[in-house]
Amino acid sequence: MSAGTPKSLPSSGQKSIQEVCHPLSAEEPVLPPSPDGGSTTTTKDLSLPNGNAVDTSSPASSSSLLNRLQLDDDLDGETRDLFVTVDDPKKHVSTMETYITYRVSTKTTRTEFDLPEYSVRRRYQDFDWLRNKLEDSQPTHLIPPLPEKFVMKGVVDRFSEEFVETRRKALDKFLKRVADHPVLSFNEHFNVFLSAKDLNKRQGLALLSKMGESVKYVTGGYKLRLRPVEFAAMGDYLDVFTQKLGTIDRIAQRIIKEQSEYLVELREYGPVYSSWASSEEEALQEPLDGVAGCVANCCSALEEQTEDMSEDFLPVLREYILYIESMKNVLKKRDQVQAEYEAKLEAVAFREDKKTPVPTDVEKCQDRVECFNADLKADWDRWQNNKRQDFRQLLTGMADKNIQYYEKCLAAWESLIPLLQDKQEAKVETN
């Protein structure tokens, strides 16, 4: 798939960023999705996510070739020049509120940035701001999702290590996806987000107006004649996919509930063996206590597994459901742009003089449509790729957690057997 840094169209509205061809970028930059948000570690030196030193020389150099090959297998010939990491969560307590900030570290060779390195602190609000700005300023693109904004107080501890870590991973993934996007990564708001010491939102607003003609899309009022097949297919796919994700979410929740209820009973079950042991003599007392111990071990293993499901599995699912919602909105916007163009074209077709050239605003509409379609197609392919990786990771993770749970239980029960059988054999001998 090609990301398609679009070749500048004759009279396209948006041009400034795209037309700058970065010295380090290859002809057709294909940016691989960031494989795993959680496994990156901050390094002091300029280095790639996999720990190798970044090579900032020309793409043709052998070391950069090696670097490319060592990265994700989706990498298709491009040297990254922008690396972003989210880590080091810290709690801030003030009289008004308590919140968490994360360190956002950037390393880059891009000339859009004044410095090669940045380290700033951001809170969730800031990420949310960034995403909104990206959506507004890049309406033809699919913007990666953020972890859920609202969490029910009392149900989830917003300051627990597990919750914060889950969020951090998701925020890291978000920034990495933006950084890897050939268009979004050059967005001015993204730059500000990464570099400004204090993120003044007004600064962002000023930037917006500086950008000149901001592209506004008319919503509503135009009826689409025929949606192109590929976009119709996208819409259909998203509808079914979102439905399936919803079902999976419900199933996962149900499993968590059933497991919790199972855990409640197990917690009562183990102690009965202990209580029995207390009325027996040594011969039976030890085996009974042993069983009680095993059941207790299984309880903690189950508790861990259930927590993991709640903290790692469900949030990612929900993230995708939100993501799909925003994608459907982008598709709707595309439809609107096309509808507007078609309407204007039709209006023009009815004018009397067919010899006069097509008015510029109709041309502009056409450009918009073509631009939008191109952006969307490229982003769609990227999104499909990301989705495949994300779900592969999510589901293998779920399988792993279950395997670990059973392995813990197995270890507990297996350690009991020799204890019991030794005594049994010893007894037979003494008889």
Added chain:
Amino acid sequence: MSAAPQMPQQQSLYYFVPQMVEKGTTLLKRMEISVAEAEKRTGKNAVSMQETYTVYLIETRAVDAASEGANPAPDSLWRRYSEFELLRNYLLVTYPFVVVPPLPEKRAEFVWHKLSADNMDPDFVERRRVGLENFLLRVASHPVLSNDNIFYSFLTQEQSWKEVVFETGFQAKADSRLKALNATFRVKNPDKRFAEMKHYGDELQSVISQLLRVRARVADRLYGVYKVHGNYGRVFSEWSAIEKEMGDGLQSAGHHMDAYAASVDDILEEEEHYADQLKEYLFYTEALRAVCRKHELCQFELEMAAQDLTSKKQQREELATGTVRTFSLKGMTSKLFGQETPEQREAKLKTLETQIEDGEEMVKEKNAECEEFVKNAWVDIERFKEQKDRDLKEALISYAIMQISMCKKGIQVWSNAKECFSKM
């Protein structure tokens, strides 16, 4: 023919009960016994109403016949559960110093919801068949019970066995519940060991009941967890329909989820066997308590006899010396209606002497009875304790093995699913 799963091993050689067969040889050593089948029958009951009941096929074969390689066909006969009950009641009355093995439950209890509580349910009938076989093997390997003729006839005599049992008149020998209860409350010096055993029996009954109840709830919940995973199978299949490269991995993973959900049925069925082993000992506590109660009764009767003797002796003393130390109605009436004549007093003394002689005989008898009972009962209780420790430990080991197997299956299924996911 298969022996019951929990066939206890004859190890100790310290059983000695007088008049019985030499130590170490029980019926089971000479005869193979099994409850091979169960069948439904319909017939008219005592009040001429149509009823459906189950009969069980008891097969027996002499051990040496089989070992000679001849392998003759076993002898067999059909028995109803009620006949087993009759046999057991007979044994209880005839051998009150023995902790008599229990029968499997009459009605299904401690059921977790998916398991049927219906007596006619084939799984219940099957488990009962196993339980009845276990009962017969326990009796047949008991140093005392195995030599009983009624038991032997139960296994071999198809016709008129019931009449033979009734002819023994065992029902008349049974102690009334009231008598036993009375003794329990009023006995003064029961053997400490029996009092402790009775207390232990109560505790064991309570804890095993609790264990069975909670286990049933645990089984219920575990069932729920596994079955919900089956939903993954369906949704993965539906999802795979709209995917290209991910489709195959999803579809196969879905199959594994279905397999996972289905696996719980076998797991829980196996666990029922463990529950049955616990139930056997739950019911055993009743038999243990019965022996303790019998001891209390014996002891009580001895105390009553001794008390009676003491009071008679006292009466003699009073009559002889003319002093009234204790209140007696006769004393009062004589005061009211006049003293007795020397002839009357002589007659009374003579009667008392006879009564005292009889009383002393009675005390001697009761004492001997009591001692004999204590001796024999304690032997059997020790035997029972060892058997219980052995059997329950085996049960716990096999339970642990079941859990291990369940964990291994779980690891297998999820590893398979993981592989499918990783190929997505």
